[in-house]
Amino acid sequence: MRKIQERGRLIAGVDQTxxxxxxxxxxxxxxxxxxxxxxxxxARAIFGDPSRIELKVATSPxxxxxxxxxxxxxxxxxxxxxxxxxxxVDFSSIYxxxxxxxxxxxxxxxxxxxxxxxxxxxxxxxxxxxxxIRKIAPDAxxxxxxxxxxxxxxxxEGWVQSITSDNTILDGFHAQDPNTQILPEALTxxxxxxxxxxxHPEFVRFVNGVLDRSRTNGTxxxxxxxxxxxxxxxxxxxxxxxxxxx
Amino acid sequence: xxxxxxxxxxxxxxxxxxxxxxxxxGQLRLLSFAVVAALAFxxxxxxxxxxxxxxxxxxxxxQTEPLLxxxxxxxxxxxxxxxxxxxxxxxxxxxxxxxxxxxxGDIRTSGERIAAVGSQVGTSPEQLRTVQTITGQLPxxxxxxxxxxxxxxxxxxxxANYLNQASSxxxxxxxxxxxxxxxxxxxxxxxxxxxxxxxxxPVILTIIGVGAIGLLLWSQHYLNDRTNxxxxxxxxxxxxxxxxxxxxxxxxxxxxNRELVSSRRDGADAVQVLTAARILLLRAExxxxxxxIAHGTGDAFVKDFDNATSSLVEGTDGENTVLLQALTSRxxxxxxxxxxxxxxxxxxxxxxxxxxxxxxxxxxxYQEAVTVSLTDxxxxxxxxxxxxxxxxxxxxxxxxxxxxxxxxxxEMLIIALPAAIxxxxxxxxxxxQQRIAEYDG
Numbered sequence: 001m002r003k004i005q006e007r008g009r010l011i012a013g014v015d016q017t018x019x020x021x022x023x024x025x026x027x028x029x030x031x032x033x034x035x036x037x038x039x040x041x042x043a044r045a046i047f048g049d050p051s052r053i054e055l056k057v058a059t060s061p062x063x064x065x066x067x068x069x070x071x072x073x074x075x076x077x078x079x080x081x082x083x084x085x086x087x088x089v090d091f092s093s094i095y096x097x098x099x100x101x102x103x104x105x106x107x108x109x110x111x112x113x114x115x116x117x118x119x120x121x122x123x124x125x126x127x128x129x130x131x132x133i134r135k136i137a138p139d140a141x142x143x144x145x146x147x148x149x150x151x152x153x154x155x156x157e158g159w160v161q162s163i164t165s166d167n168t169i170l171d172g173f174h175a176q177d178p179n180t181q182i183l184p185e186a187l188t189x190x191x192x193x194x195x196x197x198x199x200h201p202e203f204v205r206f207v208n209g210v211l212d213r214s215r216t217n218g219t220x221x222x223x224x225x226x227x228x229x230x231x232x233x234x235x236x237x238x239x240x241x242x243x244x245x246x
Numbered sequence: 247x248x249x250x251x252x253x254x255x256x257x258x259x260x261x262x263x264x265x266x267x268x269x270x271x272g273q274l275r276l277l278s279f280a281v282v283a284a285l286a287f288x289x290x291x292x293x294x295x296x297x298x299x300x301x302x303x304x305x306x307x308x309q310t311e312p313l314l315x316x317x318x319x320x321x322x323x324x325x326x327x328x329x330x331x332x333x334x335x336x337x338x339x340x341x342x343x344x345x346x347x348x349x350x351g352d353i354r355t356s357g358e359r360i361a362a363v364g365s366q367v368g369t370s371p372e373q374l375r376t377v378q379t380i381t382g383q384l385p386x387x388x389x390x391x392x393x394x395x396x397x398x399x400x401x402x403x404x405x406a407n408y409l410n411q412a413s414s415x416x417x418x419x420x421x422x423x424x425x426x427x428x429x430x431x432x433x434x435x436x437x438x439x440x441x442x443x444x445x446x447x448p449v450i451l452t453i454i455g456v457g458a459i460g461l462l463l464w465s466q467h468y469l470n471d472r473t474n475x476x477x478x479x480x481x482x483x484x485x486x487x488x489x490x491x492x493x494x495x496x497x498x499x500x501x502x503n504r505e506l507v508s509s510r511r512d513g514a515d516a517v518q519v520l521t522a523a524r525i526l527l528l529r530a531e532x533x534x535x536x537x538x539i540a541h542g543t544g545d546a547f548v549k550d551f552d553n554a555t556s557s558l559v560e561g562t563d564g565e566n567t568v569l570l571q572a573l574t575s576r577x578x579x580x581x582x583x584x585x586x587x588x589x590x591x592x593x594x595x596x597x598x599x600x601x602x603x604x605x606x607x608x609x610x611x612y613q614e615a616v617t618v619s620l621t622d623x624x625x626x627x628x629x630x631x632x633x634x635x636x637x638x639x640x641x642x643x644x645x646x647x648x649x650x651x652x653x654x655x656x657e658m659l660i661i662a663l664p665a666a667i668x669x670x671x672x673x674x675x676x677x678x679q680q681r682i683a684e685y686d687g
Contacts, residue, residue, distance in 0.1 A: 025401060029612065149404045152407065176403070
């Protein structure tokens with residue numbers, strides 16, 4: 001925490017490939033999204049200036065090791081909080097509750113999980129979404145790709161009939177193709193938290209404080225509105241639960 | 247006169263044959279027959295040898311070299327389309343008109359070149375299938391690129407995925423097919439070069455030609471013995487004629503051999519090496535753009551860039567680089583050192599700019615990395631590419647000129663050789679007939 005203050009800027013690991021959450025806008029070249037704005041709130045709380053932040057691009061496999069080695073102070077990139085990850089890093093309180101859902105083309109006739117029988121479902125290799133859909137819809141035919149948005153290509157080209165992923169990702173797909181629709185059924189809960197290096201409880205508490213204030217003063221809600229409302233998927237900011245009590 | 251037993255033996259032979267073998271005019275008639283037969287054999291084998299070598303020289307210059315160049319051209323225009331599409335994508339919605347034109351031009355040129363190669367592959371079913379496959383894939387490739395472009399213009403990240411689809415179709419399938427064509431053309435060219443420089447024809451020609459001359463000389467010696475005349479004008483003329491034709495033919499074959507060797511060494515080999523360098527450069531350029539477009543998930547492209555450029559600047563044993571090979575092969579034309587040196591300097595500049603781009607991207611300065619990639623790195627690549635293009639054009643001119651010399655001058659020789667041999671045969675017959683007539687009279 002003091003190190004950050006002495007340095008004069010917050011170093012944050014972010015994703016630049018997920019539209020709405022963390023995405024490099026090709027026109028401006030700036031990385032923007034829900035996660036980025038939230039990190040700027042943390043920087044504002046530390047320095048009183050949301051621009052005192054250095055964004056480091058981290059891919060999914062890179063992001064936790066970067067936190068663990070201390071190369072970045074914090075990571076916010078749609079990370080689902082779970083027990084195995086908790087052994088490696090500390091998490092902030094949950095700032096967004098995502099759900100695994102299914103995206104189909106409008107008018108495809110697929111209206112729910114039972115309709116997926118015999119249909120191809122696209123998911124990213126090695127993601128929890130693949131395992132989940134196998135359990136939930138065992139009759140569906142899985143189709144794996146290496147990069148998330150390859151699923152959208154596959155859907156648009158007619159190679160698959162549906163995509164399953166977190167609703168945050170699917171929101172981004174829907175924003176790129178209005179001929180798609182997200183089925184309302186939530187297959188799982190995916191609570192997102194910010195990851196920090198272990199052994200700095202004061203920093204975790206500070207970030208939790210920032211998130212708490214964002215919840216009460218409406219910042220989180222307005223971010224939700226700004227980035228996610230347009231897709232008709234707004235979820236109210238979840239209520240926090242702390243490891244070390246409220 | 248008198249003794250019977252030998253006569254009895256001779257009874258077994260027909261009287262006419264006996265006369266042929268035992269009497270001088272008979273032997274002269276036999277000799278005439280042998281000379282004509284030997285000259286006819288020389289005419290047949292000699293003309294055949296010349297025809298075979300001419301066919302090989304023609305195949306080199308008119309079939310396999312054009313096929314090889316066609317495959318190379320096709321590879322270059324496809325790879326250039328891919329590199330240009332990726333670079334254009336980096337510009338986002340604000341692509342410069344020149345880049346767009348270059349891409350569209352590459353696609354159009356590729357289509358034309360596919361058709362050209364299709365007409366050059368001949369009847370090989372495998373090659374025709376390859377051409378059909380590429381023909382079918384080109385519009386699919388272009389479709390992916392256009393979808394990438396449309397999505398990119400709207401700021402949709404899925405555009406990058408469409409571009410990856412396009413690029414992987416191009417690299418893993420289309421360029422692989424062209425590589426097959428190219429390798430087949432290289433094999434055919436090597437075999438035509440072998441056929442065109444084979445020692446068999448000159449050896450056959452020499453043996454039979456020298457044999458025929460030997461027979462003619464021996465005939466003159468025989469006549470000298472039997473008739474005490476020093477010269478037989480007919481046979482002497484025939485001997486000189488055959489010796490002259492033999493020299494002409496051997497010189498032609500030697501010159502063909504020399505021209506084909508030059509065509510290969512100064513032309514085809516240099517063209518292949520320089521084209522390989524150009525292809526590697528285009529691949530490296532695509533990799534560089536794709537790595538940036540992948541937004542930090544492009545490690546595979548960075549690795550591929552390193553692979554491509556290591557063949558360009560390092561080679562497997564650290565010294566024998568593709569460009570050094572180019573240098574060596576050009577060295578034989580005595581104009582080498584400044585050219586190869588210039589190429590290496592251009593490669594070095596390109597690599598330096600690439601390092602800058604990677605360093606900027608790796609330290610999170612993405613936008614600057616894109617800017618450097620689109621300006622300094624791109625113009626370094628451009629300078630290298632146009633220098634390579636210039637050198638390739640020069641090497642191709644060498645190749646063409648030597649191949650043309652190799653097949654020149656055969657037409658006249660192929661008519662002249664049998665005609666001259668026929669003349670020699672007639673002349674020998676006249677020469678011998680004069681002597682035979684002396685006995686008959």
